[in-house]
Amino acid sequence: MREQISQALKVALKGQERRRVATLRLINAAITDRDIALRGNGKDRADDAEILDILTKMVKQREESSRLYREAGRSELEAQELEEIEIIREFLPKALSEEETGEAIRAAITETGAQSLRDMGKVMGLLKERYRGQIDMAKAGARIKAELGT
DSSP states (O other): OHHHHHHHHHHHHHTTOHHHHHHHHHHHHHHHHHHHHHHTTTOOSOOHHHHHHHHHHHHHHHHHHHHHHHHTTOHHHHHHHHHHHHHHHTTSOOOOOHHHHHHHHHHHHHHHTOOSGGGHHHHHHHHHHHHTTTSOHHHHHHHHHHHHTO
16 A cells, blocks of 8 residues: 555656645655554554555545535635545545445444444444445444444
């Protein structure tokens, strides 16, 4: 995944795509920050799963910023955030649809044998392991609660 991001940065630099270059540099900086943090824990560098987490977090931050800019009437800043979201999403796996997410949640509940809200952690852990970057875990959590709370 690192190589894919580096190659995209090289292409963007050659094409003089300013927004793309800036966004890809932000991604690389976030990955480097994670690498540095992991060194203290005895790990050499972030793996692809951790990079997916970083990218997912970056998308969420930009979604929130774009919402705030829209509410404040700052359409030019909102457009910038939305453009960055699209660039970051190029490196994320395809997100599951609402229907596919529901099926994945029901399958995870069945597979883990979850019976109540106490078992929610097992279900979330399985979903995170299998669908990292494909499911919004906050939304999935609400759906799992609804499924298990009945």
